[in-house]
Amino acid sequence: MTVDQSSPQTTEDFPFGPDHETWEEILQSQGLHNGQAGLVSGPLKNPTHEYPEEPGIDARDFQIAGHALTDVQRRRALDSMARYLTYKRDHMLGYQFSQDTDGSRRDLSRFLDFHVNNMGDPFDRGGYKPNTRVAERAVLDYYASLWHAEWPHNPKNGESYWGYMTSMGSTEANLYALWNARDYLAGKMLLKTKSDGKQTLTYVEPETSPKNEKLVTPVVFYSQDTHYSFGKGMRVLGMYNVYGAAQKFKYMNEKCPIGDGWEGCRDGVPSNKDGEVDIDKLYKLVKFFVEKEHPILVSLNYGSTFKGAHDHVEEICHKLLPLFEPQHLEHELTFGPKQKVTRRRFWIHVDGALGAGYGPFMRMASAEPHVFHWTPEVTLPAFDFGVRARTKKGKSVDMVSSISMSGHKWPGVPWPCSLYMSKVKYQMAPPAEVPVIGSKDTTFAGSRNGFSPLVMWNALAQLSxxxxxxxxxxxxxxxxxxxxxxxxxxxxxxxxxxxxxxxxxxxxxxxxxxxxxxxxxxxxxxxxxxxxxxxxxxxxxxxxxxxxQTSDAFIEPAPHIEHEESFEAQLAALPSVELADGFISLGGVPISGRGME
Missing domain, CATH: 3.90.1150.10 (Aspartate Aminotransferase, domain 1)
Structure with missing residues (x-):
């Protein structure tokens, strides 16, 4: 790469970093001057004026330039961050994150001396040995038991659970669920094939004609109280919600099966006042798309983001199963003259970011109040792999295909992490083994945080x-x-x-x-x-x-930071666009609501 040094970037003259030096002074301290400034770019404006202010923290203490901070400067910055976080921890009521993480530092700080990485499948040995897979598997088994899955993991048993701990929060777990469901419902799979006499794994999709595209295009149903990241995951994966599918497949001219009309479904299936999905409207919308022969992906909330609502997963499963009979229960896909596979054409995911962590214990207390000496105010609905429904012929069908849960919400760990859990029969098997890591490539990330499983294990190990x-x-x-x-x-x-x-x-x-x-x-x-x-x-x-109860609690003062512009003001400044006929919406993007703007 060639660096253009002919015209060094011009920067404003303002103090930068904990020493309050100008950018030119910093460069000179590193021997970069007289035209050598082109080796790096300088700030066009003062970052402390451009970024949001955090009261209690001087952003200049954290600015990093060409020279290292002294130990005094570095510790001063860390001390100010510790004071800031301590105050915010003691005044944190707006998000469902447990702040009870004292044991993590006491028990686990020594493990920061190791680079732990759980790359690859948690049930493989893996080539990278400084890992915490033993702890990860123990955590997964713990939740497999609580969620009525068959355990321990057995790759030869389709009903056995499979899952892993993510490096992000439940956004990653939900993204993986969408990805897994999309490809499963579209009939995609990994097959061992021969090419030029060599055996290889090939990712294939079934034979379909263009007129049958809807047969392999799942429609995603989620309530308007669903976390905003679900819609984001759909956009990443090119999937369609009710509104988007109605546009793409020219259903907009047909009568919408619910009174809200197609526009009422732009942001998802309507919810009731408590934040639970409207079951009757969900049923009518699913019925419409089943009759259009689409695969169905339903995501239900268990402890939703803003209202903390619990969708009635078991009731919904019993209501939807008759719609799936018989063609959505067993559907044969053809990959070649000698390769056919049978799959179901529906997938029910439970976003239990918060509720899947505490729900099993609430249900225990409701079922055995004399054992736990407490009766919860309501009995939370069943939501996990134990939910089954019977077909018209009396066959028992397992209904839930996948569950996600955030470990930083319950039981509570110091940083975001989550669990994704499904069943072996839903994996895109056989998974490929990557020589570099010596493990099957079954997880979303390559390198995975090996510290989170240890922190989760330590928290769970202290709680009966x-x-x-x-x-x-x-x-x-x-x-x-x-x-x-x-x-x-x-x-x-x-x-x-x-x-x-x-x-x-x-x-x-x-x-x-x-x-x-x-x-x-x-x-x-x-x-x-x-x-x-x-x-x-x-x-x-x-x-x-x-x-x-203070006099100004609901009075907004005049803005005092000139450069800070509200999101509403930025949105108002954007020009409105009149869309051409035939455009396809991928679903509305929430700009307010869902609790996490």
Missing amino acids: YSDQVERCRIATELAEYMERRLKEIDITPSLEVARTPGSFSVRFRRPNARLLAKWSMSEVGDHVHAFVMPSTTREEIDELVYDL
Whole structure:
């Protein structure tokens, strides 16, 4: 690569870094001057003026230039970050992340001296030996038991579970579910083939004619309360929701099976006021696309992002199964004169980012209150691999194909991680083995964080089932306490306090930006929510209640940072585009709502 040094970049003269030097002074300290500045690019503007301000942190302390920071400067920056995070941890009510992670540092800090990497399939030995696969498999087995899967993992048993721990949160697990479901429902698979006398693995799709494209194009159904990352995953994978499929396959001229019309499905299947998917509308929409011969992918929420709702997975499965009989239960696909495979044509995924972590223990307490000395306010619906429904002929069918769950939400670890779990029979087998890593290439990422399984294992190893139920009881009682305290606030207009039964989320009218920032609150329209986790204290709730009763709690001050422009203002400045006839929507992109703008 050739670097153009003929015209060094011109930068403004402003202090940069902890020493408050100009960029030119920094370059000169490294011997880069007199035209050599072209070896790197300089800042066109002052980053501290261009990036959002974080009160309590001087961004210049973290700016890295050509020379190393001194130990004093580096520790000063880290100390300021520690103070900032400590304050935010003690005032964190807006997101469903447990802050109870003290044991991680005490027990596991020594493992930071190792590069642990769980690249490849968790059930292989792998070529890279400094890994934590033993801990990862133990964590997977733990949840396989809670989720009524067949375990331990057995690659020769189609009903056995398969899964892995991701390096991201449930976004990765949901993305993998979409990817796995898309290819399974489209009939794709890996086959051993011969080419020029050599055996190889080839990724193939079944024989179809252009007029039968719909037979291998799944339609994705998810509620309007689904996490925003699900729609993002669909766009990455080129998949269609109800609205997009209706456009692509020219169904827009037909009557929409629900009263909301096709436009009412742009952002997903409508939900009820508590955040649960509207089962009747879901049924009617699925029926429409089953009759059009599309494969069906339904994603259900178990502890949704904003309202903490639990879709009635078992009820939905019983209602949908008759629609899938008989052609969606067994469908033969042809790959060649001697290669045929039979697959079902529906996939039900459960996004249990939060709820799949605590749901099994809530259900334990409901079933055996005398054992756990507590009866939850509601019995949460069944949601896992144990959910079965019977066909008209009496055959028992396992309905749930995959589950995702976030470990940083429950039981709580210091950084994002998640689990994806499905069954061996749904894998795109036989998986390819990559010589570089000495393991089957079955996971989304190549290198995978080997520290997360160890942290998850350490958290779970300290908690009995009774301990987990107790954490659920504490969180529930704290949520009830917050709901009661907020309803006691007498202001006009009212706070509009609401809470979905069985949820740890309490919703109320949006306060000003100062309080949103103080409590890290997530907003949807004119409302926010507070998620009460086992690490939440009554003192935090009482402080929030006090803050909401101050005279300016719902008054927005005039903006004081000139360069900071709201997202709404940026959106308003964009020109509107009139789309041409025949365009295909891939689904609306939420710009508000879903709780995670």
